[in-house]
Amino acid sequence: MPFSELLSTVVDNRGRTCPTVASGIKLIATNCISNEMLHPRYEKVRYVSQETYDNWFRGHPRPGDLIFVCKGSPGRVAIAPNPVDFCIAQDMVAVRADRSKIHPLYLFAALRSPVVQERIQSLQVGTMIPHFKKGDFGKLNIPVPDRDSQAGIGSFYYAMSSKIAVNERIAARADELSAELFRQAVLKTPDQFTEQALSDTADFINGRAFTKDATGTGRMVVRIAEINSGPGSSTVYNDIDVPEKHLARPGDVLFAWSGSLTVSRWFHPEAIINQHIFKCVPKNGFPQWLVSQLVHRKIDEFRAIAADKATTMGHIQRRDLDEPVLVPTSEAVSSFGARMSSLWTRALLAEQESLTLATLRDALLPQLMFGRLRVKDAEKIVEEQV
Incomplete structure (x- = not known):
């Protein structure tokens, strides 16, 4: 099904650079979104005033929305946390799943799947600074299994990604210590x-x-x-x-x-x-x-x-x-x-386990999406490998 038909809302900031201030409400940019993390990270974040926040934007992300990067590294996507304490800069959008058609976690997993990421890359324009046009959302086709399968696949992907995120925090904390x-x-x-x-x-x-x-x-x-x-x-x-x-x-x-x-x-x-x-x-x-x-x-x-x-x-x-x-x-x-x-060994082991989990997750996801593998079988494969 076309990606655009699975959405209830697309939020952006009018595609213009908004005025920033020294402190205020976080304005996250494309560098804050990574396909290695579940949620946006506050890296080199800028700020906007309350007035800009209230009047500049067409709307703001809500918890569970998917923050999608359109320019620079198109296709990077993260989940808006709860609560949402930021607004989004230009070159990115917040997309909201139509829950009557698709499970939000499944949509998140599908967008990050190798098959959809490859399609995003094929549709991007520009050589120096790649750009994905919002109008091309309708050219992204997402496999849509039954609701129970969607929930199982989305939860499997989220659990794997959460474990990877925990390992990354373990490695970072070990290095800090x-x-x-x-x-x-x-x-x-x-x-x-x-x-x-x-x-x-x-x-x-x-x-x-x-x-x-x-x-x-x-x-x-x-x-x-x-x-x-x-x-x-x-x-x-x-x-x-x-x-x-x-x-x-x-x-x-x-x-x-x-x-x-x-x-x-x-x-x-x-x-x-x-x-x-x-x-x-x-x-x-x-x-x-x-x-x-x-x-x-x-x-x-x-x-x-x-x-x-x-x-x-x-x-x-x-x-x-x-x-x-x-x-x-x-x-x-x-x-x-x-x-x-x-501490050195613990950090290294956490990093290596994350790499194994990410490789398994990304290899199993397409098979789950196209019905060639059941979630319980995927979970068994992970248990045997990790």
Whole structure:
């Protein structure tokens, strides 16, 4: 059935940039919506005044509405929470399901399904900034099973996505606790730390230009985009053989030293490391978690260095890795290293489980939507795999 026939309301903000203020009611933009999260995130959020909120918009999202991105990365969709404490910026709409025709959670799952996402990509226009026209909603066809099946599929998808969201919070919290534990150790026991060059704690192995002549199959080529957002439609794959030093495996520390400087723990399957990314290989017996902490503690300084290079893409140089960092002695590592290692492992396991759940969810969803699999069978498959 055409997507447009399953809606009761479509809300937008007239497609114009509205005036913003320093504080007030949240105005979420397209960067707040991700297909990896259930609800909008308040990332770099702006604000509007009460007057703008009351008079500028045609309407506002309600709890359970689907916030749909039309421009930039068309097709990203999230559920409006309860209560809704924001309004939406241009380039996105809030769509409300006609509950007499379709279950809202099923509609949410269907919009995120690979088959519908592929259709959205095929309908978008523009090369520099892709755009999905609201008038093309009628060209999106959504399979509509019976009501009981809709409810079961929607609940299955929501439960899987909720577990993924919990894992992401676990990983984030574990990393926050690790950073705080390390900070407290530096403050309370400074005599157990010595200054060493960052380059003495790890080998920083630069990737190479492995996207050239890529085959489209084989292992993922990790670029800065994949470090920041994971694999997407533009991700490159290559089946070439590369040296061990240019491979990323789960638990490896990757450091993008150019562009948007980022430090990340790799948790995806084995991949190939592209140029502008260091693989941080611990040396002198240092553990992975320590190297990660040390690079993270220097990242703001490195970003400041990169920002000063106004005439070129911001980056750091090899000599910047020789700057000193506070490194715990072997005794200090023995005293709090077990806790740091445990937090590091817990975060990695949560990230890997989320990846498994997302892969299963996205593979099973089309089969459920087209009646080739029952929900209870899908749940059994998940139990066996996770």
